Amino acid sequence: MQDLDSIISDLNANKIAHFDIESLRTLKTILPETEEVDALRRYTGEITQLTPACSFFLNLLDIPDYRLRIECMLLRLEFHRVMEDVVPNVHLLKIACTELRKxxxxxxxxxxxxxxxxxxxxxxxxxxxxxxxxxxxxxxxxxxxxxxxxxxxxxxxxxxxx
Known part of the structure; x- marks a missing residue:
């Protein structure tokens, strides 16, 4: 398991190889809601006074489009599996369309x-x-x-x- 600072660093650098599908899915589910983001952005105290989770999310907010990055990384990791499911169906659809046209x-x-x-x-x-x-x-x-x-x-x- 990566430490929180390296997760932030890897997300910021788009180092997809340092993540697996399950960790990105989990991260996506625990992302702060709008109200939590607003509260974190209003925080003016020392970061060291925050809990590790709040500190992590505050650092996460500094990453441009962090939500989109996580979703894109997840999509890249899942792409081949999704394509393995889709390609046979597209092939069947193509055959069906050909048969209908004939x-x-x-x-x-x-x-x-x-x-x-x-x-x-x-x-x-x-x-x-x-x-x-x-x-x-x-x-x-x-x-x-x-x-x-x-x-x-x-x-x-x-x-x-x-």
């Missing part, structure tokens, strides 16, 4: 939805759309038939199977 079924379904939307909006200025926003797909659940409890989603499902 799928003739998806194209037919989207064309069907555009045509239904144009029919429903034929009396408005939105009736001749060339496409739609993906976020508007949620609306097909909300459009209900006049009879029964079926929705536009049910109609689209039936039409896509025929």
């Amino acid at each position: 799928s003739s079924s998806i194209r037919r379904l989207l064309l069907l939805l555009v045509n239904i939307g144009n029919y429903l909006n034929s009396s408005s200025s939105h009736g001749n759309a060339a496409g739609f926003k993906m976020s508007s797909l949620w609306k097909i659940i909300d459009h209900k038939a006049t009879k029964g409890s079926s929705s536009l989603l049910h109609l689209v499902a039936k039409a896509s199977y025929s």
Whole structure:
């Protein structure tokens, strides 16, 4: 375990090799809150009169952007582990996007939805759309038939199977 002065020195010099993930996470959780920072900045007495913790935090406040430094050091240490988790998911997403782009079924379904939307909006200025926003797909659940409890989603499902 490093002594408090060397921690301050290493943080100030961005010596990331002197820290591990757990120590930086712990340090991040014990950083002073705004009120504590204000109280420390107002302190005008001798530093030697402070407890070691208060002295440490007072010295920490002298480091420019100390919070950001700690977060950046933590991010650098965690980067490879995070990337090991993310890269396979990005690869799967890329494969899924490629499959969707190649799928003739998806194209037919989207064309069907555009045509239904144009029919429903034929009396408005939105009736001749060339496409739609993906976020508007949620609306097909909300459009209900006049009879029964079926929705536009049910109609689209039936039409896509025929």
